[in-house]
Amino acid sequence: MHVAILGCGQLARMMALAGIPMGMSFSFLSENNEDTAPVTGLGNIIAVEDYPSADALFKAAGEPDVVTVEREQCSLDPLKKLAEHCSVHPNPTAIYHCQNRRREKQLLIDCDVSHTPFVSVGKAEDLQTAVDELGFPMVVKHTEQGYDGKAQWRLYNDDNVKQFIDDAHFEPQSDGAVPYVAEPFMKFDREVSFIAVRATNGEVRFYPATENVHDNGILLHSVSPAPDLSSALTAQGQASIQRLLEKLDYVGVMAMECFVTQDQLWVNELAPRVHNSGHWTMHCGVASQFQNHMRAIAGWPLGSTELMGSAGMLNLLGVELDQSTQMEDKVALDWYNKSVRPGRKLGHLVLTDTNPNAVKTRLKTLKEKVYRN
Amino acid sequence: MHVAILGCGQLARMMALAGIPMGMSFSFLSENNEDTAPVTGLGNIIAVEDYPSADALFKAAGEPDVVTVEREQCSLDPLKKLAEHCSVHPNPTAIYHCQNRRREKQLLIDCDVSHTPFVSVGKAEDLQTAVDELGFPMVVKHTEQGYDGKAQWRLYNDDNVKQFIDDAHFEPQSDGAVPYVAEPFMKFDREVSFIAVRATNGEVRFYPATENVHDNGILLHSVSPAPDLSSALTAQGQASIQRLLEKLDYVGVMAMECFVTQDQLWVNELAPRVHNSGHWTMHCGVASQFQNHMRAIAGWPLGSTELMGSAGMLNLLGVELDQSTQMEDKVALDWYNKSVRPGRKLGHLVLTDTNPNAVKTRLKTLKEKVYRN
Structure with missing residues (x-):
């Protein structure tokens, strides 16, 4: 193969x-x-x-x-x-829908998936509509540029709006899509992602939901299963990503990032691929998201997604490789073979434990050790 | 590195x-x-x-x-x-001791490790000593040739002895070692292996003991933890391999294969390397024997050897690669990229389960499926 x-x-x-x-x-x-x-x-x-x-x-x-x-x-x-x-796999149409934030929003609407409110911004006047509908503070995101928090602008007042309009480029994007979407600055309790895999025969499997902490728009660390996520929200998330996978006739792994506010789940972003918040799957006795993506696209039977115990993942951002201090008991290292630059994703650590509370404590200690300097 | x-x-x-x-x-x-x-x-x-x-x-x-x-x-x-x-790593002296069965026996004696009885066979007359001491049936093994059950002869009577003497080559082996050792044909209940890893700082960790089933001298399948192995035998096995590792100032993974008869452990063979009976460690959420060998020889902190649940391993011997039938839920495949020849070790499957009894049942079913044709 x-x-x-x-x-x-x-x-x-x-x-x-x-x-x-x-x-x-x-x-x-x-x-x-x-x-x-x-x-x-x-x-x-x-x-x-x-x-x-x-x-x-x-x-x-x-x-x-x-x-x-x-x-x-x-x-x-x-x-x-x-x-x-x-x-x-995934098919080009599925990727096409995820390449533009406005198209992605439409997909969420079409699949009846709860998503962050938004206003399409194709010209300067649309900003005022956004202010009227969403209020301040507001975040404007380019529909086709940016990842890890780039190409996003936080607008707190009318001056910010004017400045944004002065700097913006209002050219239509692919297939006439608007260049920006405006969203309210969500006051969420936490961020959670769902990762699922769909086989060529239509079978769908879900990894446990994962709680993610971002720093400057870049994922810093994750814990799975997401602590105390209600079964209702878990079921909602799984049903949502399943509808998306089926709508797109998707084969392989997909990730769905969500904001959680009290009893609500708001889908923020889709990734039609394996995802940083699923890296913990590599060292937990499950078939990893990478293994299952390959099994799915090859048409082979899927592997287990059932985690025993609990897992934490810490991204190595801009830090030199140092296995002697970065690795420890029940901690595995995956290094990406990239040259070191400040803030660059260079690798990650996965720690495992039978006790979910221990994972959180140990993750904190590990983070302090890795980023001490 | x-x-x-x-x-x-x-x-x-x-x-x-x-x-x-x-x-x-x-x-x-x-x-x-x-x-x-x-x-x-x-x-x-x-x-x-x-x-x-x-x-x-x-x-x-x-x-x-x-x-x-x-x-x-x-x-x-x-x-x-x-x-x-x-x-x-391991150091050449450690490998030297394991390259010749007679030297290996001496190492076991020197480390006070319970081993299968034996008689050194350097000339034809030594066979009679072996018959007198060990009785029939008896197995004669070349001290430096053979693996997977090759270069071994089973002698059931005096005629077999005469035939063996006619065919044998009694040249001394490296450093004057005898060319053969004779052992009784052990009536063991089962075969169990211990795999341990020793770091450069002397730390030793043990994987759970593994029960192995051979077919024609080649490992066919394994289950870990070895079902119902008493804590006394487990402790004896771990203490034995630890003494060997320390005696040899060994760094890396070592495997120790044993016969188990009722309440006795008899060490049959050492392997100064990662071992087929430890392949299950690759998909069980522990640091695999391969990862821990590399961590040890690099001088990095060791990873966990604690298995949650239970694991089974099935060797793929002489069967064509067919992921669609060989892989299934909670089964992972490792293929070696070798060309197919009858009986050749070409890959293995690892299955995992929270229930040790389920592992045995599923392993049996998997074996029947893989070797059906």
Whole structure:
């Protein structure tokens, strides 16, 4: 089974490391001179730009049996070309819906999924509508740019709105989509993500919901199962992501990020791929999100998503590799082979415990140790 | 951290796949034109025969920080050469003791470890001594050849003895060691293995003991924890392997295979390396034997060896790769990338369950499914 992955970052790396033991081989498709260090040595790397024709691209990718992606912000054109020759999972249409925040909102509406309120912003005047409907403070997000909290603007008053209008570029995005959406600045209690996998036969499995803490828009740490998440909210989240997967005829792993306010779940964002908040699955005796994504897209039977005990994940952001202090008992390390830059996601640690409270305490101690300097 | 592994089989493959996520890179040292398919793509492969000098070998191996082995039957010469430049774990002396069955028996005697009775056979007359002391039936094993039950002869009567003497080659082995040892044909209840890891700081950790079932001398399946193994035998086994590790100043994973007869433990064989009966550790939420071997030889803190629930392992011997039927819920696959030959170890399946009885039942069903054809 030969698999091509569009993207050469840590998610591609971890998908390959999950697939190789199951008898898969890999090639990696790079775009826009992206950094390929994480996948170097794990398979052939080709630049999609070098192969304009479907036939040439398919051959250069090693005639894969199936193609997948590690990010939603990718060119759909090579995926559509490859789909002429082999399976592409998730399908390009599913990725298309997640590439633009406005389209993603529409998908949530169409699937009757509770989502953060929003106002589409296609021109300057729409900002006033947003202020009237949502009030201050407000966050404006570009519909197609940004990740990890980038390309977002917090507006607290009319001056901020004027400044934003002066700086903004109101060009329509792909297929005429608006360039921005405005949302209220949600006063949530916490952030929770749901990760599910859907097989080619339609079977859907859910990992336990995960509670996530972000720092400056970047995920810093996670705990799973999300402590004290009510069974009602758990059921709501699982039913929501299942409706999305089925609507999109999706195959593989999808992540759904939510705000939780008291007894409400608000879906904030979808990721049509394996997700940082699911990295804990690698060391917990379940089939990891990476393994299950590969099993799903290959058409093989899915693996277990049932966690025994509890898990914590700490991202290594901009810190040098130091296994001697970063690893400890019941802590595993996954390093991405990237060069160190301030704030860059370079790896993560997963800690496990039979006791959920112990996970929280140990995660705090581990964070202090890792970020001491 | 760059690591060189002497050997290019599945154990080298799984060590590399455990080390890469922790930031390690690898090179592999082949001997005697061995099959290198299992490690192809995971690092540079060199033939030790091509580099007679210590300096050249160290350079060709990529100037490793540490060197390890995947088998005990290897040339010690390249290891000794590399030890001039970097750490070699386990140390060549430890491997030396395990390379010859007679020396291994002496090690067990010196460490006061309960072992199967034996008679050294250096010449034809020694066979009569063996018959007198051990009686029939008896098994004669070459001291330096054979694995997976090869180079062993079962003698049931005097005619078998005469035939064996006619066929035997009584040349002394390395350092004058006898070419054979004779052992009684042990009437054991079951076979159990202990796997332990020792860190550079002397810390020793034990995986749960594992019960193993062999077929024609080749491991077919394992269950861990070994059902109903008394705490006395568990303690005896752990104390024995700890004494061996300390006596040898051993760093890394070692396996100790034992016969169990009623309330007795008899050590049959040592393996100075990761071991087939520990493959279940890869999918059980513990730090696998491969991960812990790499952590130990790198001088990093050890990971947990505490299994939650129960695990079963089924070797894939001479069967074609077929993920669709071999994988199922709570079953993981590790394939070795080797070409299929009858009876050849090509991969293994690990199944997990919270219920030890369910593991046994499911393992039986899985075995029937895999070997149906």
